[in-house]
Structures are given as structure tokens and as C-alpha cells.
Amino acid sequence: MTNVKSISTPHNNRKATGHDVTRLSDGHLEKVTSWGEAVSGMSYVYRPSTVDALQDILMLARRSGRTVGFRGGGNSYGDAAINSENMLVDLRRLKRILEWNPATGRIRVEPGVTLAELWQYVIEDGWWPPVATGTSMTTIGGSAAMNVHGKNAYRVGPLGEHILEFDLMLPSGEVITCNREENQDVFHAAIGGFGMLGIFISLTLQMKRIYSGLLDVATEPKASLGEMFTFFHEYAADSDYIVGWIDSMARGNALGRGDVHRANYLPPGADPQPAQTLRLENQHIGPNLFGVVPRSIIWLFMRPFLRKSGVQLTNWGKYLTDNLGGAKRYRQPHVQFHFLLDYVPDFKKAYQPIGLIQYQPFIPKETAHDAFAEILSLCQRRDLPNFLTVLKRHRPDDFLMSYAVDGFSMAMDFRITRENRQRLIWLTREMDEIVLAAGGRFYFAKDSTLRAETAEAFLGPERIAQFRALKARCDPDGLLATDLWRRLFER
Ligand SMILES: Cc1cc2nc3c(=O)[nH]c(=O)nc-3n(C[C@H](O)[C@H](O)[C@H](O)COP(=O)(O)OP(=O)(O)OC[C@H]3O[C@@H](n4cnc5c(N)ncnc54)[C@H](O)[C@@H]3O)c2cc1C
Structure with a gap:
């Protein structure tokens, strides 16, 4: 991996973030459902508001022997954002707009920013998200992880085609920058990789210029x-x-x-x-x-x-x-x-x-x-x-x-x-x-x-093997999982 960002270790920040990184507490146990409510599971749910706290949670997972899954707005219809009997990190509180350039339409956001917050932020400057899902309650992190599409998919492709770069936190706590030049294999697999390679902690997107509301x-x-x-x-x-x-x-x-x-x-x-x-x-x-x-x-x-x-x-x-x-x-x-x-x-x-x-x-x-x-x-x-x-x-x-x-x-x-x-x-x-x-x-x-x-029949064994190899590289201890991952890829 190249371009590793220097970050403080979870151990040093234990007091600062307030998370006890040694044991899971029953106070975090919650029933989590799919958007359609037909699928559910009990998970230890954590809601960090800083990247440091996120690291503590990864450390906690490692120590407690549980896997970790991620959740944005919880708008997936199935089990993609559920991790039954394990840990689930709700990323909605990581929701700052980090940079905005109204001249170029480039924006850098934290993953918990919702599509509603994004369009509301850029529209008065004459920009619109290039890809809009049927609900605006989705987060940008969750949308990147699924590589969502809009009613213009035949013209502009899915969201991933408008992501210029992202920072991905690996389960080790290491942060890597991915774009079309650096770590490009991870770039093309983490987008649409349903949260199984790491956590998007910031994403840079190109907005679409508009001349009318x-x-x-x-x-x-x-x-x-x-x-x-x-x-x-x-x-x-x-x-x-x-x-x-x-x-x-x-x-x-x-x-x-x-x-x-x-x-x-x-x-x-x-x-x-x-x-x-x-x-x-x-x-x-x-x-x-x-x-x-x-x-x-x-x-x-x-x-x-x-x-x-x-x-x-x-x-x-x-x-x-x-x-x-x-x-x-x-x-x-x-x-x-x-x-x-x-x-x-x-x-x-x-x-x-x-x-x-x-x-x-x-x-x-x-x-x-x-x-x-x-x-x-x-x-x-x-x-x-x-x-x-x-x-x-x-x-x-x-x-x-x-x-x-x-x-x-x-x-x-x-x-x-x-x-x-x-x-x-x-x-x-x-x-x-x-x-x-x-x-x-x-x-x-x-x-x-x-x-x-x-899943194997439509993706093909080669693609799945490639994804598994990348997962083994990004997540060598197999810390990341969801119910969807277990249902389709763990056998
Ligand atoms: C009414 C409705 C209409 C919809 N319309 C469309 C549509 O038009 N087009 C379309 O493509 N989809 C559509 N969807 C589906 C929805 O866009 C996707 O499920 C999207 O992924 C939901 O975003 P979310 O923030 O709710 O993510 P969640 O459902 O919470 O999570 C989705 C996945 O992202 C992972 N994840 C979340 N945050 C991160 C992160 N920061 N880093 C890494 N992984 C992360 C989760 O682990 C999970 O695997 C619709 C859903 C609803 C309910």
C-alpha cells in the first residue's frame, strides 16, 4: 500500500475518545433492521463522531474477537448493513463537509453526509450531485460502498465514476488514499465493495454544473x-x-x-x-x-x-x-x-x-x-x-x-x-x-x-477470487464482515 497517512494509535487516544477498548458492553446491543424491516439482527452498535473513536472501535473488535460491519443511512433493502451478533459501526455522525470549491464543483466530505445534505450544500452555487438515488436519506459513504446509480445511469454511470479520490481506513487503523493512479486496485474494488475492504473516512466528488433549479x-x-x-x-x-x-x-x-x-x-x-x-x-x-x-x-x-x-x-x-x-x-x-x-x-x-x-x-x-x-x-x-x-x-x-x-x-x-x-x-x-x-x-x-x-454464477469465480485477495490484503485478520458477506461469500 502506498501513501499511508500518519495517524495516532488507538491506544494513545483511549481516554480522549472515551471508548473502553477492552470489552463490549451490553448497553450497545441493539436490534438493527434492513430498510424494508424484513431482515434484522442484534448487533453491538457504535456511533463514533471522530476518526480517532473509529480506531478505538476497530481495536475493540480485535480484542473482543468480534467482526465489524458498517452502516450509513441504513437504506439497503437487505442485510448489507447488518452484522448479527457482532459489531456494527453507524457512521452518520462523521458528517462534515471538509472542502468545497464552488468554481470547480469539487467537494470533499466525510462519509456520513447524506445526499440531502450534499445537494442542499451545493445547489445555490449552481451544482447538483451527478448521481441521485430515489431517496436522499442515503449517506455518501454507504452510496460509495454500493456504487449507487440514478435515473441517468445509462449516461453517466454509477456514483463511482464521479468519485475522484477517497481515504480508506483499513481495519489496522492505517489510512490509505485511493484514486485512479494511487492504489487503483483498491479504488475500483472498495467502490461497490459493500464495506468489506475498509471504511471510507473522506471522499472527494465532482458535482454536475446546472443552470437552473x-x-x-x-x-x-x-x-x-x-x-x-x-x-x-x-x-x-x-x-x-x-x-x-x-x-x-x-x-x-x-x-x-x-x-x-x-x-x-x-x-x-x-x-x-x-x-x-x-x-x-x-x-x-x-x-x-x-x-x-x-x-x-x-x-x-x-x-x-x-x-x-x-x-x-x-x-x-x-x-x-x-x-x-x-x-x-x-x-x-x-x-x-x-x-x-x-x-x-x-x-x-x-x-x-x-x-x-x-x-x-x-x-x-x-x-x-x-x-x-x-x-x-x-x-x-x-x-x-x-x-x-x-x-x-x-x-x-x-x-x-x-x-x-x-x-x-x-x-x-x-x-x-x-x-x-x-x-x-x-x-x-x-x-x-x-x-x-x-x-x-x-x-x-x-x-x-x-x-x-x-452470486458466483453472475460475478464469476475469477472476480470473486480477485476480491477475496484484495480483502485478504486490506483485512488480513478477517475483521470486516456483515450478514450479506457471510450469506454470499463465506462458505
Ligand atoms: C426508497 C429507496 C430508494 C432507493 N433508490 C435507489 C436508487 O435509485 N439507486 C440505487 O442505486 N440505490 C437505491 N437505493 C438503495 C440505496 O441507495 C443503497 O442501499 C445505499 O447503499 C444506501 O446508502 P446508506 O447510506 O443508507 O447505506 P447503508 O444501507 O447503511 O449501507 C450500505 C453499505 O455500505 C457500507 N458502508 C456504509 N458506510 C460505509 C463507509 N463509510 N465505508 C465503507 N462502507 C460503508 C455498509 O456496510 C453496507 O454494506 C434506494 C433505497 C431506498 C430505501
Whole structure:
């Protein structure tokens, strides 16, 4: 490893940070859940607010014989940020903006800064995060560890392509700087390496220049999956963002019908009042639905719609309304276009008492249409509807544990009940087979059901061996682990 930063030893800082580095305390034992709440575990949870305290925690893990996992905003749908019966470090308190250059759009942040905090910090200077996930509650560290994508993945790739450099703390406490020249193998593996090589303690990113607080948005209903694909094919080259919302209950010729939304940045001069539209107060989602129902309780009204008849009614109603309205074009604040899912805070509560899982396969463009059609029909035959189905376009990238393809992904949210739990697992097994046969891949941020052999089948033994070798180099004592790591890679 090169460029090791000099840091004080955990031993010297024991008093300063207040952590007893000799034993685990039951006071730290907590139940930790996946974002969808369907997966959980008991962990010793630590919340350091300084890098020194983080070192103490690594020392504690070493002494107590436990493994350590990391957690950002806890927005992964499966077990990526859970480390059952071991230690879990919640990094949300490491959240300083370390450097910002409004002339170049380069920013250096601590890992616990959220996407919401990031866009709020840069927008008034005319910049926007190059990659935005469907929720802004994600942290930059957690997003780098999963190499997240946005609705523009086909144009700009995943977040990793916009990370210029990061400092990674290894389990030994050593800090290495990684970029495209220095430690480049670790750079390409820690991004998307689900926290298994070390801890991002600072990250430098390049923001995207914008000339307005508004996007030019167009929406259109599409009568079938084929029409959806044609739309992506025709418009991808000319659109900064495209996303499709699929009615998962439509059958026959209407299978895969839905709406497509595309959006473009406004060029310089197109917004008569950019200084105004870029102001924070003009980037809001709005406190109420229809001006009446507070957003915080909308999830209560969603509950009845998460049964099969409700899903049918909602999808049908949405499609009908959109169809009657036809194509629409309007200008919309960035926040409203990107963070639709934040519109209903805690919408996951509607899935209680057990929760939800998501299934998001990535399939090459040549086979994606037929594979997704087969998956949609299979869900209908198995009587397991999903409430939210989202279609996106992607492009390949050069990160070691990449999930991306030159193709499409289709994300589906499934509600878990006592009655359907086992059937859902069987369904995911059947879908896995369709995805593998179509040459597809999987995304660990969304996964909770994959088996080790399926992970090996899509990543290939060589890539896994390369990742294991890097892990052995960065983490020779095997201190880093999560439930996801044990489920898919430890056997
Ligand atoms: C409503 C919703 C919408 C979403 N939309 C999208 C989307 O559009 N596109 C997309 O790609 N994903 C999406 N996601 C998934 C989400 O972006 C990822 O799971 C992301 O990793 C979550 O970030 P987080 O901060 O919550 O990380 P967590 O879920 O807490 O952790 C994710 C991983 O990062 C590791 N980690 C966390 N911090 C660090 C660190 N500092 N150093 C090293 N490892 C670390 C953890 O160990 C874990 O393996 C969505 C999730 C939700 C709930």
C-alpha cells in the first residue's frame, strides 16, 4: 500500500475518545433492521463522531474477537448493513463537509453526509450531485460502498465514476488514499465493495454544473413493455434522465404497460430566473398531499392498497389517469423529480408488520425485454403482486464487483406476510434462474435472498477470487464482515 497517512494509535487516544477498548458492553446491543424491516439482527452498535473513536472501535473488535460491519443511512433493502451478533459501526455522525470549491464543483466530505445534505450544500452555487438515488436519506459513504446509480445511469454511470479520490481506513487503523493512479486496485474494488475492504473516512466528488433549479420533464403513458423499451431506445441519447413506472398487474398485450418520465437539464439562458429557482426554499417536495393530508401520515392511507386488489386498483387508476391526460411536459424542481420516494416519509410502514423486500435484476439489452416479460407473468401466476415496479437503463462500468450491464434493470417491491414469505423465497429462486439464463446480474444494495452459488454464477469465480485477495490484503485478520458477506461469500 502506498501513501499511508500518519495517524495516532488507538491506544494513545483511549481516554480522549472515551471508548473502553477492552470489552463490549451490553448497553450497545441493539436490534438493527434492513430498510424494508424484513431482515434484522442484534448487533453491538457504535456511533463514533471522530476518526480517532473509529480506531478505538476497530481495536475493540480485535480484542473482543468480534467482526465489524458498517452502516450509513441504513437504506439497503437487505442485510448489507447488518452484522448479527457482532459489531456494527453507524457512521452518520462523521458528517462534515471538509472542502468545497464552488468554481470547480469539487467537494470533499466525510462519509456520513447524506445526499440531502450534499445537494442542499451545493445547489445555490449552481451544482447538483451527478448521481441521485430515489431517496436522499442515503449517506455518501454507504452510496460509495454500493456504487449507487440514478435515473441517468445509462449516461453517466454509477456514483463511482464521479468519485475522484477517497481515504480508506483499513481495519489496522492505517489510512490509505485511493484514486485512479494511487492504489487503483483498491479504488475500483472498495467502490461497490459493500464495506468489506475498509471504511471510507473522506471522499472527494465532482458535482454536475446546472443552470437552473428546474428540469424540463416529459411524461407519457406506454401501452406495453415493448413500447416502454422502444421509448428508452428512441430517447436515451437525447435525455439526461429516463425512468419507467410499470403497472405490474397488466396482462396479455398490456403486460408491462406504464408511464415513462424523461428529464433534461435546462441549458444556460433557458431559465429566466436561475438565481431564484436554485434557491433552497424553491427546492421542496411540499408538506401536504393535495394541500390537505400531511405527508407524514400518507403511509396510513397506503396500507389498504398493498393487498392484491389494492395494487390492481392503484396501478389501473394511475395508468387510466395518465392515459386520459396523455403526454405532458412541464418544468419541475430537481428535488421533486429525483426524490419521489421521499414524498411519503416512512412509506415502508405501510408494509408492516413484517416489511418488504426488493428484487432488482440487471439484464443485457438483447434479452431484457423477454426476461422482464417472463418475470412479470411469473409474479402474476404465482399470485405475488408487487406495488412498485421501476424500469431503468444502464451501461457497464469498470468496478470489480459491478452489477451494471449494457441493458436495463427492473426493481420490484414485494410485501412480506406470514402467509407468502416462503412462496416469495421460491419466487425469487425462479426469477434468479430467468436472470442468469438471460446473462443478468444482481445488486447487493437491494438483495436479501440471493444464494452464494447465484452470486458466483453472475460475478464469476475469477472476480470473486480477485476480491477475496484484495480483502485478504486490506483485512488480513478477517475483521470486516456483515450478514450479506457471510450469506454470499463465506462458505
Ligand atoms: C426508497 C429507496 C430508494 C432507493 N433508490 C435507489 C436508487 O435509485 N439507486 C440505487 O442505486 N440505490 C437505491 N437505493 C438503495 C440505496 O441507495 C443503497 O442501499 C445505499 O447503499 C444506501 O446508502 P446508506 O447510506 O443508507 O447505506 P447503508 O444501507 O447503511 O449501507 C450500505 C453499505 O455500505 C457500507 N458502508 C456504509 N458506510 C460505509 C463507509 N463509510 N465505508 C465503507 N462502507 C460503508 C455498509 O456496510 C453496507 O454494506 C434506494 C433505497 C431506498 C430505501
